[in-house]
Amino acid sequence: MAKKKKITKNVYLQWYEEMLFWRKFEDKASALYIQQKIRGFLHLYNGQEAVLAGSVLAMEKGDKMITGYRNHVQPIALGVDPRRIMAELMGKETGTSKGKGGSMHMFSKEHHFYGGHGIVGGQIPLGAGLAFADKYKGDKYVTLTYMGDGAVRQGAFHETLNMAMLYNLPVVFIVENNGYAMGTSVARSANHTDIYKLGLGYEMPCSYFDGMDPSATYDAVFEAVERARNGDGPTLLEARTYRYKGHSMSDAQHYRTKDEVADYQKIDPINTVLKTIQDKKYANEEEIKEIEQRVKDLVKECVDFGEESDFPKDEAIYQDIYAQEDYPFLKIQ
Numbered sequence: 306m307a308k309k310k311k312i313t314k315n316v317y318l319q320w321y322e323e324m325l326f327w328r329k330f331e332d333k334a335s336a337l338y339i340q341q342k343i344r345g346f347l348h349l350y351n352g353q354e355a356v357l358a359g360s361v362l363a364m365e366k367g368d369k370m371i372t373g374y375r376n377h378v379q380p381i382a383l384g385v386d387p388r389r390i391m392a393e394l395m396g397k398e399t400g401t402s403k404g405k406g407g408s409m410h411m412f413s414k415e416h417h418f419y420g421g422h423g424i425v426g427g428q429i430p431l432g433a434g435l436a437f438a439d440k441y442k443g444d445k446y447v448t449l450t451y452m453g454d455g456a457v458r459q460g461a462f463h464e465t466l467n468m469a470m471l472y473n474l475p476v477v478f479i480v481e482n483n484g485y486a487m488g489t490s491v492a493r494s495a496n497h498t499d500i501y502k503l504g505l506g507y508e509m510p511c512s513y514f515d516g517m518d519p520s521a522t523y524d525a526v527f528e529a530v531e532r533a534r535n536g537d538g539p540t541l542l543e544a545r546t547y548r549y550k551g552h553s554m555s556d557a558q559h560y561r562t563k564d565e566v567a568d569y570q571k572i573d574p575i576n577t578v579l580k581t582i583q584d585k586k587y588a589n590e591e592e593i594k595e596i597e598q599r600v601k602d603l604v605k606e607c608v609d610f611g612e613e614s615d616f617p618k619d620e621a622i623y624q625d626i627y628a629q630e631d632y633p634f635l636k637i638q
Contacts, residue, residue: 307534309527310362312520314587318596320519321578324354326600327378328575330387331550333604334377334394338554342612343394347408348375352517352549355574356481357382359522360449363530367444371419371432372451374409375481379451383416387603388610397614403625404617426452426459429478433465436476436539447533448476449526455486457500466507466541475533477526478504478541481516483548488560504541516546517574549573 310316331349338347350357353375361382364370372379377394381387385401393400394408401411411421419435422428432450439446456462457480469476480500484490491498504511510532514525522544529540547569551558582588588596 307365307531310523312523314585316362317578317582317585317587320358321575321582321593322596322600323382324358324519324575324578325597326387326603327354327357327381329600329604330378330381330391330607333608334391335550335554337395337608343408344396345407345409346374347394347554348552349548349550349554350375350378352569352573353481353483353544353546354378355519355578356451356479356516356522356544356546358574359519359524360479360526362519362523363527364447364449365530365534367417367446368530369417369419369432369435369439369446369448370451371428371435371448372421373425373428373453373456374421374423375453376409376411376421380411380413380416380418380421383413383418385411385413385416385418388607391607391611392614395611395614396616397611398617398621399610399614403621405621405625426456426461428452429456429459429462430465432478433469433474433476436469436474436533437472440472440475445534446475447530449479449530450476451479451481453486454480454482454484454491454500455489455494456480457503458486458494463503463506466504466509466539469539470507470509473536473538475536476539477529477533478539479526480541480543481546482543483546485548485552485560487552488556488558490560499543501541501543509539509541511541511543513543513545516544517569517572517577519574519578 328351331351337343377390381390389401393402393406396404398404409423420428429452432448436448482500501511501513515521525542529542532540
């Protein structure tokens with residue numbers, strides 16, 4: 306069993322720098338979308354950074370992560386070059402999928418990030434499949450499978466929980482409950498608001514945690530990951546978090562008030578981590594400003610890289626396409 310990490314000064318400083326970068330990266334992506342330099346859909350992670358920060362600390366090398374379409378910063382957290390993520394958002398050939406995937410389809414086999422999926426809940430059975438493969442091969446890896454509160458209404462969610470328990474898979478299901486799915490509150494979409502209790506129907510260990518606190522996230526995810534790694538099967542966790550932006554850039558957010566958003570901003574995970582750093586004197590004001598400047602410089606570097614990269618050539622549309630040459634039912638010209 307892995308030894309639980311201590312939440313030290315260095316951890317808090319790392320959390321602050323990483324979460325601040327993710328926030329500023331998303332803010333810049335939003336601005337580029339308004340300028341039409343990013344097209345299509347764009348779903349921002351603002352407000353939910355603590356879930357990712359705490360989760361990554363609980364992971365070991367080789368563990369896998371898969372999520373839905375709110376997926377720009379997750380691969381960055383796992384080590385993917387953020388410049389290539391920004392280039393992908395801008396549809397450039399230097400992007401992670403050569404500009405062909407865009408906002409909702411980030412992917413990195415090298416860093417064990419398996420998407421990025423545009424179909425609501427589509428990643429849930431795939432996450433169990435990744436865990437099944439590790440168990441089949443005898444590898445001691447764990448797959449963290451994320452979804453929003455809206456995705457738990459999909460039948461595939463329930464089918465997957467059933468099979469994960471049946472096969473005792475090394476998978477952790479994490480519902481990032483930001484309250485509103487696409488625009489309908491949890492209270493209006495079901496007769497229950499404790500999403501984690503859905504695990505009870507499958508006798509799956511389940512609980513919830515404060516998704517605005519990276520430390521609380523780490524505690525919950527670490528316990529679930531270790532249970533899975535030790536062969537004790539899956540866990541369903543509910544991260545109670547909040548998104549400060551709409552579901553996507555086209556969301557007018559008529560389903561909530563500005564006062565509600567302002568109340569949640571009082572417990573912004575980035576500000577909370579910064580306050581801990583200041584209260585415990587982990588860094589002085591000059592050191593904090595240095596962190597913030599590094600973040601600002603890196604965001605600019607990402608944008609410059611994307612701006613200076615080329616769009617894919619026309620012939621690229623015919624490349625990286627799977628085609629079976631002897632396919633008997635269709636003649637390929």
